[in-house]
Amino acid sequence: MKKEQLSNLFERFADLLEFNGDTPFKINAYRRAARTLAELDGEIEPYWREGRLGELAGIGKGLQEKIEQFLSQGRIRQYDELLERAPKQLFELLSIPHFGPKTAALAHKELGVQTLEDLNSALENGSLAALPGMGAKKIEKIRQGLEFRRAAEKRISIGYALPLAEEAVSYLREKAGDAVGRISPAGSVRRVRETVHDVDILVETDRGLEVIGLFTKWPRVSRVLGAGHTKASVMIDDRFQIDLRAVKGESWGAALQYFTGSAAHNVRIRELARKKGDKVNEYGIFAGEDRVGGEKESDVYSRIGMPWIAPELREDRGEIEAALQDRLPDLIEPGDIRADLHVHSTWSDGQLPMEQMASHLRERGYAYMAFCDHSRAAYYANGLDPERLRRQGEEIMSLNERMAGFTVLAGVEVDILPDGKLDLDDETLAGLDFVIASIHSAFNSDPTARTLAAMENRYVDVIAHPTGRLISRRGGFEIDMERVIEGAARTGTALEINAYWDRLDLSDLNVKRAVESGVRLAINTDAHHPHHLPMMALGVGTARRGWASARDVINTLPLEQLRKWQKRSR
DNA sequence: GCCGTTTTCGGCCCGACTGTTTTCAGTCG
Numbered sequence: 392m393k394k395e396q397l398s399n400l401f402e403r404f405a406d407l408l409e410f411n412g413d414t415p416f417k418i419n420a421y422r423r424a425a426r427t428l429a430e431l432d433g434e435i436e437p438y439w440r441e442g443r444l445g446e447l448a449g450i451g452k453g454l455q456e457k458i459e460q461f462l463s464q465g466r467i468r469q470y471d472e473l474l475e476r477a478p479k480q481l482f483e484l485l486s487i488p489h490f491g492p493k494t495a496a497l498a499h500k501e502l503g504v505q506t507l508e509d510l511n512s513a514l515e516n517g518s519l520a521a522l523p524g525m526g527a528k529k530i531e532k533i534r535q536g537l538e539f540r541r542a543a544e545k546r547i548s549i550g551y552a553l554p555l556a557e558e559a560v561s562y563l564r565e566k567a568g569d570a571v572g573r574i575s576p577a578g579s580v581r582r583v584r585e586t587v588h589d590v591d592i593l594v595e596t597d598r599g600l601e602v603i604g605l606f607t608k609w610p611r612v613s614r615v616l617g618a619g620h621t622k623a624s625v626m627i628d629d630r631f632q633i634d635l636r637a638v639k640g641e642s643w644g645a646a647l648q649y650f651t652g653s654a655a656h657n658v659r660i661r662e663l664a665r666k667k668g669d670k671v672n673e674y675g676i677f678a679g680e681d682r683v684g685g686e687k688e689s690d691v692y693s694r695i696g697m698p699w700i701a702p703e704l705r706e707d708r709g710e711i712e713a714a715l716q717d718r719l720p721d722l723i724e725p726g727d728i729r730a731d732l733h734v735h736s737t738w739s740d741g742q743l744p745m746e747q748m749a750s751h752l753r754e755r756g757y758a759y760m761a762f763c764d765h766s767r768a769a770y771y772a773n774g775l776d777p778e779r780l781r782r783q784g785e786e787i788m789s790l791n792e793r794m795a796g797f798t799v800l801a802g803v804e805v806d807i808l809p810d811g812k813l814d815l816d817d818e819t820l821a822g823l824d825f826v827i828a829s830i831h832s833a834f835n836s837d838p839t840a841r842t843l844a845a846m847e848n849r850y851v852d853v854i855a856h857p858t859g860r861l862i863s864r865r866g867g868f869e870i871d872m873e874r875v876i877e878g879a880a881r882t883g884t885a886l887e888i889n890a891y892w893d894r895l896d897l898s899d900l901n902v903k904r905a906v907e908s909g910v911r912l913a914i915n916t917d918a919h920h921p922h923h924l925p926m927m928a929l930g931v932g933t934a935r936r937g938w939a940s941a942r943d944v945i946n947t948l949p950l951e952q953l954r955k956w957q958k959r960s961r
Numbered sequence: 962g963c964c965g966t967t968t969t970c971g972g973c974c975c976g977a978c979t980g981t982t983t984t985c986a987g988t989c990g
Contacts, residue, residue: 416973420962451963489979491988526981578990592989622977634990649975654990661974666966672975 394428394435397461400470401425401454406485407473409492423449426655430708430900433873436462460607478505489529490537497522511539546586547631548862549929550892556580556590559609559633563594570598575641577636577650581702583932585862585895589632591650606635642674645685648692649673653705654957663695663711671747703935708903720938725931727941729949731924732761733804733827733855733887736784739764740772742920745799746782746790753797759950761802761825762787763855766814768806769831775803777819784822796948800824804855809833811844813851820850821959827887829855829913834868846884848851849958853913853945854879856889856896863893864920872901876908883958885911885945888937890930891923902937912944912958 405421425925427436427448438444439462444455457467478484478499484507485495498504501522502513513519514537556576563574571594575581578591596602599620606623607615616624616632618735631657634883637644649657664671669678675685676694678728682691689699701722704710713719735741736748743751745762752760764783765774775783784801791799806814812818813828820826828845830838838859845851857875860867879886886905887895894917898904905912914930916923934944941947945956954960 414962417962419973423963440986449963493987524981524986526973528980529987532979589990612975617978619978650990652990654974658974665974949972 393462394431394436395614397435398425398428398459400461400467402607403482404467404470404473406482406492407470407477410481410485410496411473411476412496420449420451420454423655424454425453428920432506432904457830474782476788478509480506483507483540487533487540489532490536490653494533495785497524502900507540518877546588549580549583549585549587549895549948550890550926551582551631552587552590553583554925555627555631556592558611559592559606559635560588560958561837562609562611563592563602563606567596567602570602571596572640575647577647578652581651582653583703583929583936585898589634592633592635593643593647593650594635594637595643596637602637603953605634617680617756618813634885638673640686641682642685643843644688644690645671645675647672648690651705652703653706656705656711657777658692659711660695660709664691669694669697673779679825701935704938706936721940722935723939723941723944724930724945725928726926727944727947728757728914728931730757730761730946730953731755731916731918731927732757732800732802732825732853732913732946733763733889733917734760735804735917735919736762738762738767738779740919741776745786746793748795748918748921749790749797751924753794755924755927757797759800759890759953760797761800761827763802763804763825763827765831766803766805768790768808768814769804774806774814777815780815780819781822801827805833807841807845809836809841811837811841813845817848817850820848825848825851825852825957827853827855834859838868839871839874842870843878846875846882848877851884852957853885853915853919855887855915856894857886857896858896858901860896860898861893862895867896872904876901876905876910879905879910880908883911883961885913888912888914888930888933889917890914890926890928892926892931894930895929895933897933897937899933902934902939906937906939906943912939913946917944 401421402425405418408418439459444450444458460467484490485492498513498519502518504510504513514534519525553707560574563571573595575593577593579587580590594602603618603623607618607625611627612625613629614626616626622635625633627633636650663669669676671691674689675682675924684694698719700710700714731752734748736745765772767774767776780803787799787801801823803823806825807816807828807830828851830841842854858867858870888902914934916926918924946955
């Protein structure tokens with residue numbers, strides 16, 4: 392993917408410029424262009440061929456020329472020249488906390504530091520400490536930063552971060568009592584990004600020092616990195632950072648808006664405010680010296696003439712334009728979900744028998760659910776053949792007689808085989824209430840064609856985890872999502888947002904594409920244990936990040952309407 | 962390097978914290 396290569400190239404270009412002490416605005420221009428490219432719908436080449444590169448946000452004459460150079464020659468001369476003169480591992484060095492471009496340039500110029508190993512030596516032999524401006528504490532921070540960089544290579548899943556944030560909020564609410572008012576997660580956790588690098592919590596209080604003191608004594612805190620009267624940073628399990636910020640009530644809304652981000656969204660918001668002659672910062676909205684708002688988050692938006700924007704949309708992916716034109720989507724809410732349509736039991740690799748599992752789902756307030764255990768090709772998961780499926784169906788019938796006001800559908804997660812056929816015949820599928828199809832093997836045998844073939848089957852209601860990615864382990868198979876979305880729209884098959892923390896598949900961007908094409912979605916937990924059921928919130932969050940409404944999602948439908956929606960009844 | 966209903970030049974979001982600075986630079990979010 393050329394656009395991804397270019398996006399990475401521009402990010403590194405910005406690092407190089409920063410290392411060389413170039414102007415910050417120029418550096419930002421490169422980073423903005425990198426972002427535009429990363430989030431571009433479709434390929435970059437057509438823009439080049441049709442001379443439309445200049446239409447892209449933040450791509451002017453100079454960057455256009457660089458993109459053309461890259462696309463025609465595979466490289467950018469100026470970049471190569473900068474790279475030539477920079478330390479060998481510049482990008483690795485710059486990723487070390489507290490070791491920024493200025494310090495890197497100094498260490499390179501004075502000590503010839505080229506690599507992480509060089510830096511380690513310069514720390515060990517005291518030569519870095521001997522440089523001007525390098526005191527003992529700064530050296531210690533860099534040493535810890537280097538250690539941290541080696542330990543924490545990857546980001547943390549939202550599946551871990553969101554519950555942790557909620558736990559921190561509960562702790563504060565309980566311990567701080569009437570010292571605190573409103574408390575909320577902020578940052579990428581509040582935006583429900585699939586991975587985050589820390590958790591931000593905002594608390595309303597007039598007694599900052601006291602509340603922050605309490606927070607640093609939370610038993611889950613393993614280390615306090617810093618604590619003042621407006622902010623504390625702590626580590627959980629020595630590997631995960633939480634930042635707490637204390638603000639006064641009059642600033643609550645402005646602060647919540649500011650600390651929720653994203654950075655790109657906030658830059659746009661502040662620009663708009665400035666054009667109206669206002670100044671927005673984390674303390675409020677100001678016209679000259681006068682405070683004109685900031686107590687409520689919506690103040691920030693209403694002041695610049697737009698409705699409040701849901702946190703999940705705040706990525707500068709068109710939400711600001713939509714808000715200005717009053718065409719923000721009517722986003723799906725957690726309470727819209729009436730069913731979980733992808734749940735496993737001990738009939739395959741689930742950990743609880745159906746009756747217990749079904750009780751947990753009913754307790755969550757759903758009206759119905761579907762057991763979709765694996766089919767026989769998933770032998771590792773004790774997959775079901777037609778005979779065992781028939782017996783499971785009988786058990787579900789008797790289960791339904793005992794479950795008042797709650798319906799259990801007999802379903803299956805049928806494997807899409809390497810040749811594109813399904814692992815069960817149509818007669819068996821016709822005997823079930825609900826059918827999910829998915830790829831679990833042979834990821835390299837044309838997953839696009841196999842998925843398209845599966846969608847042609849009139850009994851297949853949903854394609855589960857369409858890209859097969861595991862966020863912490865693999866990127867997913869090479870699937871042409873554009874064609875899959877077209878196929879789903881044509882055949883009337885839903886695509887799953889698998890809410891399991893390591894999948895979140897479809898991703899937010901793919902959800903947005905699907906919604907724009909009129910494809911229906913199904914948000915399911917793929918639960919193998921009741922502990923997995925709360926992850927529905929991650930799926931709904933991902934749907935919201937993809938601009939989905941309740942009407943885009945089939946498991947918001949009452950059961951009779953779900954049945955009418957199915958292909959088999961059309 | 963980008964961009965324009967103040968502008969084709971002169972802006973570009975803005976503040977906290979830390980350390981080593983005796984007045985501010987670097988880093989971070």
